[in-house]
Every structure is written in C-alpha cells, then in structure tokens.
Amino acid sequence: MAIKVSGIAASMGAAMVLVAAGMGGAEAADRPLCGLGNGEQATGAPILIGAVVGETGPDDFSAGADAARAYFKCVNENGGINGRPIEYMVEDDQWNPEVASQVASKLVKDEGVVALVGNGSFVEMTVNAKLYADEDVAVVASACAVRECFEASHIASTNQGPVPSNILSTQWAIENLGAKKVACIALNIPSNGVWSCDMTNRWLEEQGYEGVPVLFDPGSADLTAVVLEAVASGADTMLVSLPANLGAAVLKVAEEQGLGDQFNWIAPTPLYKKGLPEALGDYWSGKVYINAELTPWDWDGPDAKRWLEVMDTYGRDEDPRDTFSQAGFVSANILVDTLLEMDPDDINRANVTKALMGVTNYRTDLLCGPWYFGEADAHQPNHAGVQMVINSDGFEVVEKCFEAKGGMFDAIIAMEKEQGLVGN
DSSP: OEEEETTEEEEBOTTOOOBSOBOOHHHHHHSOSSTTOSOOOOOSSOEEEEEEEOOSSSSOOOHHHHHHHHHHHHHHTTTTBTTBOEEEEEEEOTTOHHHHHHHHHIIIIIIOOSEEESOEESSHHHHHHHHHHHTTOOEEESEEOSHHHHSOSSEEESSOOHHHHHHHHHHHHHHHHOOOEEEEEEEOOIIIIIHHHHHHHHHHHHTTOEEEEEEEOTTSOOHHHHHHHHHHTTOSEEEEOSOHHHHHHHHHHHHHTTOTTTSEEEEOGGGOOTTHHHHHOGGGTTTEEEEESSOOTTOOOHHHHHHHHHHHHHSOTTSOOSHHHHHHHHHHHHHHHHHHTSOGGGOSHHHHHHHHHTBOSBBOTTSSSOBOOOSBSOOOOOOEEEEEEEETTEEEEEEEEEEOOSTHHHHHHHHHHHTTSSOO
16 A cells, blocks of 8 residues: 655555564563674674765764664674674765765675665765665665655664654644744755755644744854744744754854743754753753653663663764664664574575565664564654753653654554554
C-alpha cells in the first residue's frame, strides 16, 4: 500500500518479518557490552561499513559516527561478526554538496561498503539518496537533517530530524504554554529550514494555529535582524530550529534585546547540548524548552548505561556524549544485531540491504518507541520525544516520552500498526 502523508510518501511492503528485534528489559540488562562479548579479537575478512558526516563547516554533525566507531571497536575486540571484524570508513562532506557526492561515491563504488551507518549531515542525503537507491545500499543514519533523508527508499535514521522534533516542541508549547502563533527561526536551506518550517507551519494550521517562517542565510546572517524579524511577525512563541552554535547565538541576541520574558522559547534537539546552559547563563534558566529526540543522557536504562560505558572505554575523550552520539550507538547496534543473525560467509551488500530493510520492532531504552526500517519510499520511525527545560546548570525533564499527534503522525502511526512494524 502507499500513503501520502502531508508531503511525506510512506509506502511500506506488507510482507516484512521481525528480525533483529532488539533487546529490552531483562534481555537488555543481560546482553554483553557489545557483540559476542567473548573478549576475542576478530581476525577474519573485514566487513566494510561506511559513513558520510558533516564534520567541518558551520557545525559538527559527526557525533553519530564517533559513537558507531567506538561500538565497532568494542565489537571487534569481542569476536566481531562471528569472527569477522568491521572496518569502518568515515568521510567528511565539509557541508559541501560536491564533496558529499565525491566521498559517497568513493565509499559505495570504489570501496564497496556493504552498508552505511552513523551518517549525519545537512547536505549529503540531498545529493546521495539516489546513489544509495541506485546502488542498493542501505543507510542506517543517526543525524539526518534534510528532507531527502526521510523521503528516500534506502535511508532510515534513528534520529527524528527537524520536523518531528519541531512539532513535538510546538505541540508541548501549545498544551503547556498557551502558544498560538509560532515563528520558526531556521536556515534558508530548501531541504532543511524551508522544509521543516513549512511542515511545522502546515501542522499548526491543521490544528487551528498559525506559524510563520523566519529564514536566514547561515553564511551572511545579521542575527539581530533575524530576531527582530521574528518579533515583528507577531508570534507569541519563538521556535529556534537551528544547530546548537547558531541557536545559542540567536538566544544571546534575544537576551541583549531583553526578549527572554516576552515570548515562549522552544527548540528541537540540537540545542540539547552539553555546556549550553552554562554558556547561556542564568538569564535563560527556566525559559527555553527543548525536545530531545532520544531519551536523556543520564537515564539509567541498560542500553543507556552500555552507551556511556562503550564511549568511556572505546571512544575518544573529545567524542560528544549527546543525543546524536546515542543515535549513532543505536544505529551501530542495529547493524551488528542484524549481521550477527546472518551467515558470516553470506555477508554482502545485497544480503545486508535485505536484512536491514527487514528490521522491525527494534526496541531500546535509548528511544521512546520501537524502530523499524522496512521497504518503503519514506521512513519516519522515530516520532516520540522528551521535553526538557534549560536550567542554569543543566537540563530538567518536564515531560517524559510523549508521542507526536495530529496531521501526518496519525497516518504514520496507523500505518505502523496496520503493517505490524512496531509490535505491541
């Protein structure tokens, strides 16, 4: 069947089976730190896995790949994939579409990777989604930020992307802060800020509210003018839908203008970043509400503890311990759990793509709901989150896992249940 959902086409194959279903509860508590957990170094023929990330540019979106790298290192020191190590190759797209095309082609065509895991970028999926489909290579991404990532047959991400995170934060503000008109402050990038603000504003209109876009060029931004444009829109709520560094800069300008108490201030996941509350200071304490696409960093679920232990043992000191790192860890686990169910002699691109697309009902305490890939023209498996508020010394949870509702989400949830993608 095929469903058209507010601009997102979701066509799912009905004959998918439950594989690599993840581990939860006692099973998750009992599972090894990584892989086979046997303490033996894998020495067989390597399995080639790639990633494309936007590391150098306006912001760094490589945390997902950093976490995947740490997990794969742990896996390789604990038996690998039934004796075969993972060789992980990460390429930086430099926020440049031409570079993104070149490095993806290198990984897929020259190196012959069997899958990509941990991708995170503002540009690469826009130019590479067709390549991944044409070459039949599956991508389990971790920090998708553009439309093509979620409207592609061969890409499924463990993070939500800006649309659900924007809408969840907006939904929470309507229900708890009395928001009625929202100014969406975002980058003037068609497949990112333009798309995500448009989808948020469409959702607002469907719910009987109003949204206005406030878009700007990241390369030549007068942030004071951006903030004043948002104020002039007549909005009562400011949705700061930006990477963390730019978002913090916008808030600093708003502070200089004395605007902190005059509006509701909300944001999607990128502003859930360590050190941000301290950098913003007491002025913003209790004023900025942020949606987290995965569960908080300090929750004590079994997988949350494994993530931190893997990062502390196998990661680098400079590797972030943030939401996108969590997403990269989940993506890497999905791949490894899937590969371990395969005959190690039959691990090739075609078989890995088929196996990954068969993943449904994957459960982890790092996600608010079950995850799936599925054979589809679009993928939006993560659409529930946690709402936080900035305090002067950190973040405080104001609402635990809650589901996006209304508009496209009602149709997505109905489709998931109808096709058995998420189980009970």
